[in-house]
Amino acid sequence: MTDTTSTRRMPIGTRIYLYLSLSLVAAIVLVPLVTTALGGFKTLGDLRVNPFGLPSDWVWSNYVDILFGERYWRQMVNSLIIACTTVFLTLVVSSMAAFCFAHIRFFGANQLLNYFLIGLMFPAATAILPLFIRIRDLGLLDSYWGVILPQVAFGLGMSILLFRNYFRNLPEDLFQAAFVDGCGYIRFFWYISLPLSRPIVATVGIVTFVSSWNSYILPLIMLNTESKYPWPLGIMVYRGEFGTDWQLVLAFITLTILPTIIVFFLAQKHIIAGLTAGAVKS
Amino acid sequence: MASVGLRHIAKSYGALQVVHDVSLAVEDGEFIALVGPSGCGKSTLLRMIAGLEDITGGEVLIGGTVVNAMTPRERNIAMVFQSYALYPHMSVADNMGFNLKLAGVTKPEIARRVQEAARMLALEDLLQRKPSQLSGGQRQRVAMGRAVVRDPAVFLFDEPLSNLDAKLRVQMRTEIKALHQKVGTTSIYVTHDQIEAMTLADRIVVLNAGRIEQVGTPMELYRTPANLFVAGFIGSPAMNLLEGTIDADQDQPVVRLNGGSSIRIAPERRVRRGQSVRIGLRPEHLTATGDESIGGQTLLVEPTGAQTHVLFEFAGQQMTAVVDGDHPARHGTPFRAGIDRNLVYVFDGESGKTL
Numbered sequence: 001m002t003d004t005t006s007t008r009r010m011p012i013g014t015r016i017y018l019y020l021s022l023s024l025v026a027a028i029v030l031v032p033l034v035t036t037a038l039g040g041f042k043t044l045g046d047l048r049v050n051p052f053g054l055p056s057d058w059v060w061s062n063y064v065d066i067l068f069g070e071r072y073w074r075q076m077v078n079s080l081i082i083a084c085t086t087v088f089l090t091l092v093v094s095s096m097a098a099f100c101f102a103h104i105r106f107f108g109a110n111q112l113l114n115y116f117l118i119g120l121m122f123p124a125a126t127a128i129l130p131l132f133i134r135i136r137d138l139g140l141l142d143s144y145w146g147v148i149l150p151q152v153a154f155g156l157g158m159s160i161l162l163f164r165n166y167f168r169n170l171p172e173d174l175f176q177a178a179f180v181d182g183c184g185y186i187r188f189f190w191y192i193s194l195p196l197s198r199p200i201v202a203t204v205g206i207v208t209f210v211s212s213w214n215s216y217i218l219p220l221i222m223l224n225t226e227s228k229y230p231w232p233l234g235i236m237v238y239r240g241e242f243g244t245d246w247q248l249v250l251a252f253i254t255l256t257i258l259p260t261i262i263v264f265f266l267a268q269k270h271i272i273a274g275l276t277a278g279a280v281k282s
Numbered sequence: 283m284a285s286v287g288l289r290h291i292a293k294s295y296g297a298l299q300v301v302h303d304v305s306l307a308v309e310d311g312e313f314i315a316l317v318g319p320s321g322c323g324k325s326t327l328l329r330m331i332a333g334l335e336d337i338t339g340g341e342v343l344i345g346g347t348v349v350n351a352m353t354p355r356e357r358n359i360a361m362v363f364q365s366y367a368l369y370p371h372m373s374v375a376d377n378m379g380f381n382l383k384l385a386g387v388t389k390p391e392i393a394r395r396v397q398e399a400a401r402m403l404a405l406e407d408l409l410q411r412k413p414s415q416l417s418g419g420q421r422q423r424v425a426m427g428r429a430v431v432r433d434p435a436v437f438l439f440d441e442p443l444s445n446l447d448a449k450l451r452v453q454m455r456t457e458i459k460a461l462h463q464k465v466g467t468t469s470i471y472v473t474h475d476q477i478e479a480m481t482l483a484d485r486i487v488v489l490n491a492g493r494i495e496q497v498g499t500p501m502e503l504y505r506t507p508a509n510l511f512v513a514g515f516i517g518s519p520a521m522n523l524l525e526g527t528i529d530a531d532q533d534q535p536v537v538r539l540n541g542g543s544s545i546r547i548a549p550e551r552r553v554r555r556g557q558s559v560r561i562g563l564r565p566e567h568l569t570a571t572g573d574e575s576i577g578g579q580t581l582l583v584e585p586t587g588a589q590t591h592v593l594f595e596f597a598g599q600q601m602t603a604v605v606d607g608d609h610p611a612r613h614g615t616p617f618r619a620g621i622d623r624n625l626v627y628v629f630d631g632e633s634g635k636t637l
Contacts, residue, residue, distance in 0.1 A: 171365065171367070173363045173364075173365045173367035174367050174369065176329075176332075176334050176361075176363070176367065177361070177363060177368075177369075178369075179333075179334065179353075179354050179355075180332060180333075180334070180354040180355070180359065180361045180381075181355070181380050181384060181428075182354075182355040182381050182384035182385060183384060184353075187384065191380075192369060195371045196369075196370065196371055
């Protein structure tokens with residue numbers, strides 16, 4: 001059954017209600033995005049008197065100056081280094097841990113899993129002070145690792161949960177066939193589980209990447225040198241002691257969220273497939 | 283190739299014992315079928331031989347060596363699963379060669395052996411396909427190819443034909459038999475389908491509730507079942523069973539049936555007057571020529587082509603007879619058949635043992 005056929009069968013009243021609801025949700029999501037993007041084309045004065053309308057004069061230089069400035073690209077590289085390393089470490093650690101929880105029975109497995117899952121309940125911001133002290137003690141302040149390691153740690157709970165559920169839904173016969181073929185746990189993980197888990201690898205990878213990409217508080221606390229700032233901290237440059245160039249802030253924000261939106265559109269099939277994996281018997 | 287031995291094998295899940303003191307000797311090159319109803323422990327037994335299930339008690343021997351502590355790989359067995367268990371992300375060739383790759387065999391040697399097995403199983407044109415691009419029968423052949431390619435000491439089959447349709451099942455049954463005759467590897471085959479067991483196996487092991495009921499060739503089990511369970515399990519359609527009591531008529535033993543009728547039985551049966559028994563009449567033994575005549579109203583006629591199954595009422599029970607395909611039996615009309623008294627099976631009413 002396709003969405004098209006199910007929509008056609010709906011009564012007209014239901015369809016009107018459906019489209020109005022969806023339009024409302026779309027508007028709630030799109031209005032801030034469009035306002036931000038349009039704000040980047042305005043002058044500061046125009047922005048103050050006309051925050052939501054179209055620009056009186058389209059000021060392209062806001063975007064052009066940022067795109068042709070060295071800072072924008074350097075911060076993008078910083079963001080990429082931090083996000084890619086975070087994704088890599090999260091995938092490696094969480095997939096291996098989840099495999100153990102899915103396939104190996106050991107004393108205290110449930111308690112250990114619950115311990116990881118407790119991490120889901122604590123946003124990084126609530127633990128920022130002890131985290132800062134620990135990172136300082138480790139000598140990792142003002143380094144990429146000071147941002148990467150906490151991001152990996154805070155992402156593990158959700159990643160392990162997603163991986164574990166996916167691994168558990170792989171057919172038991174495959175595991176036994178591989179065992180008969182000569183696999184141990186490590187070879188089964190490497191040759192069978194991981195290649196069959198591409199949707200969940202993509203999901204965890206993308207969710208982790210986006211989370212790291214948008215992270216603001218953690219880099220703000222851990223990084224001091226401007227040359228190490230990732231993109232989200234880039235807007236700080238436009239904030240002065242006595243005023244802020246809001247039109248540049250908005251243009252910068254637009255340019256930094258654009259890649260994330262493009263990646264999401266390209267990969268949304270994998271993200272949704274991974275999030276719903278195991279929900280129904282295939 | 284190797285012999286397989288089971289010595290006093292037991293399996294428990296906590297307090298629940300599912301396999302009780304099973305001992306069995308499988309000869310080198312023999313094809314053994316383990317049959318029994320669902321939950322009788324046949325798959326558990328096979329998985330213990332494979333090393334996929336811990337053994338609670340007893341010893342498993344392959345080639346004379348106790349293998350209890352060995353991994354499946356070290357036991358040098360190959361297993362064909364009910365679900366085929368092919369790796370979906372690998373091609374047919376990769377599926378077949380995977381165990382050789384893990385064993386560190388060189389690529390040219392893997393290719394040669396995969397090609398050889400593919401030729402044997404008519405899979406040569408499918409080697410580059412993924413399992414999802416194959417039919418059920420082709421997947422089953424790949425699963426067998428994966429087992430053949432490594433030249434194991436023992437083949438283990440866990441209900442490999444259960445997922446196939448009836449026609450393909452018959453075809454694959456023939457292929458498995460042909461394969462065994464070609465390679466001659468010791469094979470242990472689990473099935474709940476007694477026809478599969480009868481047609482494939484050199485010997486059949488009938489299991490019930492985790493115990494061996496009888497071991498023998500297909501015809502031994504058919505002709506001389508050890509007890510009521512084996513008699514009821516082997517043969518299709520199933521044996522007709524009637525309750526009665528031993529009596530004598532002109533110094534000849536007879537069974538007085540609960541409905542008031544009586545049937546003479548062979549004088550060699552070790553029975554005593556007044557003994558409560560159950561008698562078994564195979565549907566195909568109910569013919570027009572037998573000396574013991576039974577009959578009743580026809581309830582159902584099932585033509586199958588060469589033969590017709592006639593369900594009729596006798597001694598208050600529903601009976602089945604297998605007659606010629608052109609037999610004129612019709613619903614509601616009287617049906618009569620005879621049976622040779624030597625073909626009337628007699629079982630003890632309490633223990634179920636053959637008398």
